[in-house]
Amino acid sequence: MHGRPRKSATPVDENASALKAAKIRSLQSQFLQNHHNKMYKSYTKEALEINAKLIEVNPEFMTAWNYRKLAFEHSLSSQSEAEKGDSDHIKSIIDEELRVVENALRKNFKSYGAWHHRKWVVSKGNSSTERELRLLNLFQKQDTRNFHAWNYRRFIAGMKSISEEKELQFTTDMINDNFSNYSAWHNRSVLLSHLLEKKVEGYFPKETFLTEEYEFVRNAVFTDPDDQSGWFYHLWLLDQTIKLDMPILASFWPPPGSDLNVPIDLDANKATFPVILYFNEPVEGVSSQTITVQTEYDIHDNITWSPLSTNKFGCALAWVTHMRIPHEELDSSKTYQVKISSEHSQGITSLSGVSLNRPWSFAFTVSVCQHLQPAEGQSLGRLSLTDENFCTIDTNLNMTALLKSAFQFTNDDEQPTSSKWKSEIIASEISQYRELLSWAECKIGKLTLARLLVAYDAMITGTQFTPSIAEEVLQLLTELMKLDPPHYQYYKDEYSLILLKQIAVILQVTSSKESLLKYCWQYKESTSLNITGPTCLRLNSLSLSRIGSIEQLLWVQSLDLSHNQLHSIEGLEALQLLSCLNLSHNKLGSFMALDPLRFLKSLRILDISHNEIGAHTVDTKRYLCSSPLSHKVAFDKNFEEFANGDAKVMDFWEPFSIFGGLNLIQLDIMGNAAVDERFVLFLVKLLPALKWLNGEELH
Amino acid sequence: MGDLAAEKHAKYILLVEKRKDDVESVLMEHLRINGAYWGLTTLDILGKLEAVEQEKVVPWVMSCQHQSGGFGGNEGHDPHLLYTLSAIQILALFDKIEVLDIDKVSSYIASLQNEDGSFSGDIWGEIDTRFSYVAICSLALLHRLDRINVEKAVKYIISCKNLDGGFGCTPGAESHAGQIFCCIGALAIMGSLHYVDKDLLGWWLCERQVKSGGLNGRPEKLPDVCYSWWVLSSLIMIDRVHWIDKEKLVKFILDCQDIEKGGISDRPDDAVDVFHTYFGVAGLSLLEYPGLKAIDPAYALPVDVVNRIFLR
């Protein structure tokens, strides 16, 4: 099916083909007849010959291999007494099988059936593994990338207990023959992973081996920078160099030492506040067993932690608990302390099963806000989230101080003490790649340099970001967009992440007046004198195609991401304080792209107008969100009740699952292909608390 | 390049179904049921499934079933998971899953799960993540995922993850786009894509696009139309498909058409076959080519068929 030239068959060709086809067909039917009659006839020599001929013309005929296995088992079990102890006899049976396999492999080196048959026969024992290695050396020279042969090699090496170091040498030899051998680099990473895991002498600590490997792969990449064979190996080495040996708590909310003044929700007559834990990688096991919450006066009990993610296995980057101030405390004026700590967090583990076992804690105070305020959006008119309705914040207000403290929660002592040798290795790689770029303009050089710079900076400065390095990385990514247009969006996404990190760090570290004024705004109707609502972080019109640095933004209550190029809002689910969100004029392509909003229980005002919802036939979120297709949730039977037999409403299963759990007061959704009159009626029915839809007041 | 020769491709597929006496068709006999799935799904995406008499297809599919509950590649052939999925998919296309003894088929599939969570393809014990996908996809379509240990099935697939974020057929085996599709598809169906490093794998997958616009299956290999499916569907499931140049890929696939006789080949000017015709048309559907039915990237069936099974 591969690599055959397209040409019209001549009558002579067709004749030859028909003749050959008839021959094969006859072999097939004879074989199948023998196969189905095997209960009555035993496996005769003639039957096996027909089988071998069939396999030779079509090694993919699986039933034919099965027949050989049956025959093999039959001849071993029906040996005469004399034959039983005779190893030569067994050997000759095995040899015959190996011969048939070898013929089949000569016909088709990629035949799954043939390779498996060989494995099956060899694992019965009694055959020479030396011969297998000889055969492999021969085959692997002819086709250095054949993954069946490499798999078989790992199988034989495992069976014969060939040392991993010996196999490692084999990959070195193969790469020295021709560095353009991805299969060999791959196998090298597998072998080295095992050696590292077992902390075999010479591979632990990693320093020496990493230095040598960097040099080895550098030779390959520098010889032909366009050859991909070494690219991924280099990235793997970088990961081996910088990765932490356990998950850590990356950030949290409320900020340490802060004084929370929690407003009472008048409608529900309750006061709650969230505590958010944000880890550097997804973890499971966050619970009242692993996290201790101490409060003065024992105000809170029954604390439950929930993962902020759509997987059903209870693992997430961010976890939240909503702490509720008990009813009898609502009119009390006391301020009390809350301490969140984890002494024994062994129960918190990463997806690869590594425990977070470093103690941490933070504390803040809580009081009930007695100054009654209407809940957001309740007694106000519609908020119009346009430029003229935002005014600059007063940097002299206390708010600046509050923002500043909110930014400074980053858990500095959780940063790994960066080993000197690690930063030295990376620094040396940086200079090597700068050198490469001085004589060759190549994309892998630029991309690798950008990655090395980011890794190096994180190692040296922790969560910060040296401005000059950020600028250089952004410059490299800009060049890559021009140099490699087919992958433009890949670089663009990376660019967006770096840009956001840069903004987050500028806000957090410097909290300079200029940066605050640039991104933090206050909502104020142009016609009114009143400032309303919380400070809005405005990251609009930045050409962002992706969002990141969420761990730095946990404090945000009002966020403007409008006029960007976002097709995903993955990560926003961690912003538990969010009450107002503007996503208008982006590229969100489906309702399922709004999946993170499900977790935002405080969200009241949402603008998703002018996106691409309903404009695509392919939904790239279909398997990342909660859906019966991925078996994360069952089909919601409430929906059938809601649809009430209206077949057209059945089409709205997705928006039902997204909006059904939200408490929106104001929603803008115009300018999306999915929105028509029928859909608007559906929304009005689904969201009874909604007061404003697409700019119009509902009654 | 020109447009998609939809009519010609439909004709080609209907013709191949009937062709019996050239070498190519005889050499396909052992996987005729896979061929039927490729052909029928292509016709459905092209909006031409009515051209097929399901009264003939459904009984033939059932004639491939073995007493164990599994299906063979053709009448009288031994059962295997690979053929069992195709049988279920064909029945799903015609909304005829109910003709199956669902418990019997699911028992056959579930019996092939091993202690470590992996799946054997049949009683002879070959283990491969392809069989994990096939088993999981089949059971999901039958609403019988509860018949296996899903947690172990996920763990086994994760144990096949490599340095590049991709997956191989067994632990330690090299990443390959076809194998990645199987692993990502199985994880997607089991709601477990959070185990995947989407950025790392996405970079590896988007680097499969070569200068001609086509996609290869491994680094430093030739592009091939069938990888349009394996790579694209994986990129879609992990939401990274915007990292490739879709227009160039559309052009590459269209360049592989036989404009005169219909059918699509692996590369421009090679001989066409049903396998590549299916992957070419399915790839174009994933690229939102106008006039084609949408295909689901995980179940490899038209979206309306999948929705009919899961969303009602």
Ligand SMILES: [Zn+2]
């Ligand atoms: Zn192909």
